[in-house]
Amino acid sequence: MPAEIIDGAAVAAKVRAEVARDAAALATRGIIPGLTVVLVGDDGASAVYVKAKEKACHEAGMHGETIRMPASTTQAELLAVVDGLNADPKIHGILVQMPLPKQIDPQAIIRRIAPHKDVDGFHPVNVGKVLIGDSDAFAPCTPWGALVLMQAYNVSTAGKECVILGRSNIVGKPMASLMVQPGVDATVTVCHSRTKDLVSHLRRADIVVAAIGKAEFVTGDMLKPGAVVIDVGINRVDDATAKAGYKLYGDVHFPSASEVASLITPVPGGVGRMTIAMLMKNTVRAASMVLA
Ligand code: NDP
Numbered sequence: 001m002p003a004e005i006i007d008g009a010a011v012a013a014k015v016r017a018e019v020a021r022d023a024a025a026l027a028t029r030g031i032i033p034g035l036t037v038v039l040v041g042d043d044g045a046s047a048v049y050v051k052a053k054e055k056a057c058h059e060a061g062m063h064g065e066t067i068r069m070p071a072s073t074t075q076a077e078l079l080a081v082v083d084g085l086n087a088d089p090k091i092h093g094i095l096v097q098m099p100l101p102k103q104i105d106p107q108a109i110i111r112r113i114a115p116h117k118d119v120d121g122f123h124p125v126n127v128g129k130v131l132i133g134d135s136d137a138f139a140p141c142t143p144w145g146a147l148v149l150m151q152a153y154n155v156s157t158a159g160k161e162c163v164i165l166g167r168s169n170i171v172g173k174p175m176a177s178l179m180v181q182p183g184v185d186a187t188v189t190v191c192h193s194r195t196k197d198l199v200s201h202l203r204r205a206d207i208v209v210a211a212i213g214k215a216e217f218v219t220g221d222m223l224k225p226g227a228v229v230i231d232v233g234i235n236r237v238d239d240a241t242a243k244a245g246y247k248l249y250g251d252v253h254f255p256s257a258s259e260v261a262s263l264i265t266p267v268p269g270g271v272g273r274m275t276i277a278m279l280m281k282n283t284v285r286a287a288s289m290v291l292a
Contacts, residue, residue: 002259003229003258003261003262003263003264004153004262004264005265005266006149006152006153006230006263006264008266008269008272008273008274011148011149011152011273011274012145012273012274012277013277014152015148015274015277015280015281016056016060018281019277019280020060022284023061023062023284026284026287026288026291031287031288031290032063033062033063033284033287034062034063034064034065034093035062035063035064035091035092035093035094035119035279036064036065036067036091036095037050037054037064037065037066037095037096037097038066038067038069038078038082038085038096039066039067039068039069039097040069040071040078040096040097040100040104041071041101043099046097046099050097052276053066053095053279056277056280057280060280060284062280062283067081069081071101072101073101073104074103074104075103075104075108075109078096078100078109079108082094082096082109082112083112085113085117086112086113086117091117092286092290093117093119093283093286093287094118094119095119095120096110096120111123116286116289117286118138119138119141119282119283120138120140120141120282121137121138121139121140121144121174121282122169122170126138127169127174127177130174130177130178133181133182136289138286139174139178139278140171140174141275141276141278141279141282142171142232142274142275143174144274144278145271145273145274145275145277145278146209146271146274147175147184148278149230149270149271149274150228150230153263155207155228155263157184158185161186161187161189161206162186162187162188162189162208162209163188163189163191163204163207163208164176164188164189164190164209165191165192165198165202165209165212165217165218165251166191166210166212166213166232167191167192171211172192172211173190176188179207179209186207189205199222202218202223202224203223203224205223205224205227206224207228207230208227208229208252209230210229210231210233210251210252211232211233211251212233213233213235214235214251215233215249215250215251216250216251216252216253217251217253218231218251218252218253218257219252219253219256219257220253220256220261221256223257223260223261224260225260226260226262227260227261227262228261228262228263229252229263229264230265230270231250231251231252231254231264231267231270233249233251234248234267234268235248249267250266250270252264252267254266254267
């Protein structure tokens with residue numbers, strides 16, 4: 001039987017509605033949650049993401065603004081902007097859009113953002129808090145969104161074998177931190193480019209999270225029948241027949257995997273839809289912490 005398809009747009013809409021409700025409740029107490037995105041340079045894809053974030057903020061009744069800086073911006077100039085936002089009480093969340101131009105060390109910027117405004121969840125303080133299961137941690141939006149999708153579909157995670165493909169700081173490692181927490185209780189394996197016999201790991205996985213950035217890498221014959229497949233990958237593949245000149249593919253070969261899996265996320269329309277919704281959720285949480 002073909003897999004049930006996880007509707008990322010529907011779950012993301014639900015999260016956004018919750019965020020709008022929380023933002024309205026905060027507004028009655030005089031707090032308008034505020035997110036500032038800093039965009040350095042003119043990377044086309046980044047500009048699209050940033051616009052979507054600003055729009056999502058406004059739709060949720062939040063204050064959303066973008067600071068645009070030229071590609072020639074120095075590290076010192078960007079750090080000064082971050083310092084200003086750290087000190088601004090109207091701003092509860094700060095996101096510096098990656099990638100940054102070569103002259104700027106992304107780690108230096110991430111470490112300068114005040115941890116209580118780090119709604120991207122990349123500051124080492126939040127990375128550590130997620131790992132130890134601190135309730136006031138900001139989890140990175142994409143892996144958190146992937147977990148929320150599983151929860152929305154009542155995926156049973158306790159004692160299940162969860163195999164994560166990819167060990168980036170943005171997706172793979174924080175996904176492992178989230179899946180191993182008490183309450184989620186998965187048994188986690190993290191695979192990467194040096195993993196031996198990747199397929200043997202995949203074949204025993206009850207849950208597969210694919211985040212390697214390789215179009216259609218995971219095929220149905222690599223999966224255990226009935227596995228839950230969460231495809232984080234977003235890969236642009238040139239396609240002259242497509243209006244945009246490219247098509248988006250996940251890290252999973254959807255046609256064959258959906259014949260074997262019990263539940264699967266599509267690309268687009270799966271995990272990708274969750275990232276901004278979780279960013280909004282983190283921002284409203286950051287704003288509510290002001291009251292604590
Ligand atoms: P990175 O390139 O930072 O990391 C890729 C990881 O995959 C690395 O750990 C690498 O191993 C591993 N890897 C690469 N090739 C193989 C292979 N053949 N076998 C096993 N492991 C392999 O990618 P990201 O984590 O940033 O992103 C992964 C995917 O998720 C991308 O398609 C990206 O576009 C997408 N993405 C989607 C988001 C969203 O939905 N909003 C947000 C962020 C990412 P090693 O460490 O050994 O090099």
